[in-house]
Amino acid sequence: MTALAMAEGTCIVSSESDSSGQHTGSEEGEGAQQAIDALSAAQREVLERCLHTLTHAKNDSHTLAALLLITRLCPAGQLDSATLRRIFEAVGLSLPARLLVTAVRGSDASGLPPEELLSLGTALLAALSTDPDMAAHPQLLTTIPLLLGLLADGPKWSLQKQAQHQARQGMEPDQPSQAEDGEQSSQSINTTKEPVQDTAGVKAPAQDAKSTTGSEEGTAENGAPTSHSTVKLDEALATDCYQVLITVCALPRGPDQLLARGAVPALCRALEQKQTLSHEKGLPLLGALLSGKTKERAWSKHPAELLSLLARVSQDFCRATGLTQLDMCALVPQFLPLPGGTPKDTDLTPTMVSLWVALRPMLQAKLTPDQLGPVLVLSACLLDLCGWEPVGPPKFCCLLVNRACVEVRMGLEEPPDTELSPQLQQTLTACYRVMEAAMEQACSSQGVTQQSDAQPQTAITGLSLQQSRQVLRVLEEAFSAVIYHLQQVDLSRYSDPFIFATFRSLCAWLAEETSCLKEEVTALLPFLMGYARSHLQGESQDQGLSNWMSEMSVGDCSQRGAWTGKDALRYLLPALCHLSAEDTPRKVLLTLDTPALLVTFLSQGWGDLRGKGGAALSRDPSMETACSALLNFAVTEPERVRKDPCFRSLESLLSFKPAPKAPVEAGQRRFFSAALRCLLRGALDSSSRPGPVRVTPALGGVVGGGWGAVEAGSAGPGRLCEGPALDHQPLVREEGWLNNHTLTMLGSCSALPDPHTHGALEEASAQWHSSAPFCRQEISVLVKSSAREPWVAWAI
Template sequence: KLFLFLSQTECLKNQQNNNKPHIPPDAGGEGGLTDTQREVLERCLHALRNAKNDSQTLAALLLITRLCPASQLDKPTLRRIFEAVGLNLPARLLVTAVRGNENSGLPPHELLSLGTALLAALSTDPDMASHPQLLTTIPLLLGILANGPVSNQQKQAAQEQTQAGEMDQSPDSKVKSAESSSPESNPANVAKSAEKSKTSKQKGDDGSTSNGISPSKETSPSDSLDEAMAADCYQVLTAVCALPRGPDQLLSRGAVPALCQAVEQNQTCSHEKGLALLGCLLSGKTKDKVWSKHPAELLTLLVRLSKDFCLSKDQARLDMCSQLVQFLPPIGVAVESEELKGAVSRVWGVLRPMMQAKLTPKQIGTILVLSACLLDLYGWEMVGPPKFCCLMVNRACVEVRMGLEEPPGNELSPELQHTLTGCYRIMEAAIEQACSPGLSQTAAPSHSSISSLSLQQSRQVLGVLEEAFSAVVYHLQQVDQSRYGDPFIFATFRSLCSWLAEETSCLKEEVTGLLPFLIGYSRSHLQGESSEQGLSDWMAEISVSEERKAWTGKEPLRYLLPALCHLSAEEGPRKVLLTLDTPALLVNFLSQSWISLKGKSGVVSARDPSMETACSALLNFTVTEPERVRKDQCFRTLEALLSEALPVLVHKPRLLVLAANYCTLGLMIGRLKSTPSGPYQGYGNWRFFSSALRFLRSALDSGSSPGLVTVSISWEESWDDVAELWRLGLQALGGSVRAQPWITTLVREEGWLKHTLTMLDQCSALPDQHTQEALEEALCAIAEQCPACKQEIGDMMMRNDKGALSCMRNLKKSVRVK
């Protein structure tokens, strides 16, 4: 049996290592087999399918591997062999070894070696790798990697199960029972096992430390993990991980804590294969899930890797840059952890001299990507002195220029695209910090902040950023619609938008010339005309990202909106935007966003700044292009949207800023319409203006103190954001009343006029002069268009000549009160 076991293990490893066989061109039939070999193979397959015991199965396998080398077998033939062997035998071997059955005839270590070798060979077939019976062996394989071939916990579990009389179960149920009883089947148990292993490390007389084994005892074969067995275990786990649902299968069976323990215990192959497998589990859509479930284990692992990084030398350290990126937590996870902060600080300390050294493009690329990820975690707080901040931004900008200023038609390699994406994040972070000097003042002053740059250093940073974004503009000018679904184009587009949000005076002609692409790109994605799958995958997998959300198609326009808000206020760019039908694009965006917002009924609605910014851009068009507003059908669509939305928004305090934008935008459009005097013009108009009057009225409160008007409690928190909109809304109300006199009926019916006059009569002063002027303008327009309102205002002014109402000189003239 021992000879059979050793021979079979060796042959199976041959088969596994040659899972992509070389088949001679003239071979026919079963791969490259001769007629005699094919006849023997068929007999062996028959013997495998009809074997009455394990010895017959192993004998047939041995004969196959001796007479039919794996190099001569094609994939269909290998599959026939795999199906004939099945998963029952290797699974039973593992369970027998774990339970320590003395009647097996082989030591547990040898049973495990044979079982893992068989599983490794079978797992090369995807169908076998996804088989439920193979999946049930995963906790056992993880236990082998974390604790050694036959751990004490497994022996104890086996003894308990033996006493319970469970040894008579069927092979399949034995596997399931072993899975449930094994400590490795539960992530919490693996973590406890790792803790026990750490606390059980004992020091010998020479001061050496062993992983849970006393140096005074000899290590038995069953307590050591040989490289072949470890490689077989990792082969199975890696094959499972490659399946569509593979990562979830591994996570649900405790893979992360077990692999972390294997690395912590420095088990065989753990650094080579274990870290690679963990890296796969920590990439893409599963990263957030894994970190939320196992933060302690992953943080301990990251701290260890950061220490290894700091202690490594030259090329090894450069190679570890990419590895560290995989193990950094998602943004917002464990940010307050002092242990994590310490690890990040140490890594920055090592990166500084590396950044200053003479490096190849590939070497500097890995350093810049790691730097970008560290910036995502803690910003500029730990980066270093201002001089180093300048150096890092400069090196990122140089890489962008070198990468993007290639002649048209040159394709960028995936490695270069990954590097440039990291460089973009560094550039974006530099812009954010440079334009938000107040952010660093909220915390303790830090000499390491980039906000501590001298005037000369600031000019240098702005200069290199302008040169880099010139290269970005140049690259985007060459992009045609067939590449709109390319994730790298989106990353480049997003980076440019972050700069345009703060800086539109530089490169004005180049940016204006690029507007057809910027608008076309945003419209294509908003309308779903481009392939979105690649972008969806990229959004989930990108390591340099401030958020991991599903792709909706609105993302490009969201990033472009701040720039549109600036550009629509300038005549030259605005004319180009109008030729590109940009107002219709903005209305479409607001419509889609409103539908999405309505769909969240019952959920506390969060503020959406992008909708507010879209309103600001449309407001610019409304103020500067009245004729376009009167004629363009998209503004009729916008009016209908505002009439539907404002009555809902006035009852949502968290969306007060959006309500102020909708109210003001609708009133500004209303002042451009011309309707005869008489009843209201349609239910939609009546509904909007009725809601607008109630909304405007709710801003000020005369309060309990006589003579003092204050901002109402519901508006107080957002007053800095909405004060100007409220005043502009009052002015627009006056213009709307002049254009549509029927509104004066609503002014009286809704109680706006009575409320306002009472408040002004009772108070001695308003919060500020601008507020008084806005109210006065609205009241003057109402007095001019409505005799009854004029009479009511005049009567109130005659009764009291000391309140805030008496200070409105223009209003006195309108109602002819001295």
């Protein structure tokens, strides 16, 4: 086949696409089928003959001729899947790969100029990639580094060989139009494969973008030229290259495939060198790579390139005006690193400050809801990343919180059957994040005074008392709307990610604020507990929510992991700790069987820790908070503790239940021995005798206001005498708690610290005096020996 015929074929083979790189047929499958159906009988016969010839082609010339005839009958963009599949089976992907390799090596064996080979090879790849199965084929994936190299650095074949080719064709050598005079650059392709004229199959080497695009002359560490101007790529060729990459990126594992083949540094280099279509197609492609699950790995693998990219995008955003800047609000978040995932020794503050400077006029302007949504989303992302420090003066911070709260009220205070659009849900989720960031300051004393350098950067510096009250007021109004919305949620929507975001936001509010909206919160407790219980007991049904949690990076940034059903309850635990300490909500929680849910959570958490060998985490704050809530129930509801079987399960869990062959009592015995030895013996300090006994500092804050707040009869030593599971009398003697510790202390000290401690010891003494002969004898001895101290006899 002549060079002219191949050049003509190149134009026809190229898939038809618009300026955005997408195929012009809006319904590609329907358009292809219509094109095939429109063929006459004679044309169909010719098409079949061409496909037969293609299948039985003996060399590349026959293959290319058949392809030319096929695309003349039906352009590549209009071929149906079945025809594309037959072409793929006949040609495979080795031909376009060999076309690319031959071009970048500058081989003369093909008899064609390199640009012709590149154009034809990329056009074939673009056409074949329209089928998802072909796009995921390993042979096509091996061409990705070559395509990335072309997009990043242009077609840098040897200009000397190009001139020699032109001389053989009887043409005057042209002046270099795509590189500076005298530049001698070629692709450093590490391959020994045969050129395109041979029939042997050749695969493109699976190398990264750096190894495939480096210049023979000086290059920087990232592979970019250091002393020569960039060679520009033909727009049609660039369109085909991006078409292949965009198609691959849309595959389930496509982002991983591109990331592993050097897509991020290559596309960043293309933007830096202002290569053809790099801004129109390369930037959106990078945004897609950095918006999903590959975001964290991309930042950890290519921090320098992505920091430079973020700075460039931020500069473009700050320089833009009007509607262009509003449109870019949806673009910038894609290029921000994850909170907590910023490279070490990196100061993002200047970039964040410049972004906030550009955002302030937008938040102060009158915008439509559709325009305001992306502005609030970007604001929330910046807050997650760097806190309040770079935001601006307190007045603007209050304005930001106010706008977020107003949007929440407007969005959620709708009739119960109103369906929220996905765009509105995204906006409201961003507003929740702004509100959560504001709560940490407005609900604490730190937020109303000048912040010191030692305080975290999340502080709103200089927030006055009046401004703090204003923020609290608008937050209260917004969370009233949140409660109203959650009251309308039924079981069928429990797996909705937006409902989880709303639930999580309310839990954050309840963890900080315990005095507002008490009646509304108490009325909502059945939903809150039902929602948490549903996720804890049905984790396998939450796959959609799990995917959303992963993509949104919800959770602890330092320990990201897969979503589990326990996460819903974890967010609610701080609120339960507060609510279980108040009479009215505690009664409601007991009717909802909350202690049993907490025990289940502890049991599962303890099983997870044991499964990890106990070395994964030094402590689990959520398990500690669950224990605090259970302690509130144990102290304030002793009758419920005696009767509720979940507390018997908790007792078995806390006593470190031994292996099944060992007696159950052995584990309980160890637990109560440790309690007598470490807790009760360490509760009171008589070192200051002959003065009054004191509560030790370590036990001073165990429950509520201190050790003395444990009501007599509700907890304390007397409770160790009850229960059928274990005879505690031998433990009292063996540990020496009564005679060697308590009775000795009473005989040597002048008074007990408070009436509560007195009551607890009085009950314990009465229990053991009535049930244990040896205890009765020891108590009688102390009473007789302390007759001169009436308070001792009265105490016991």
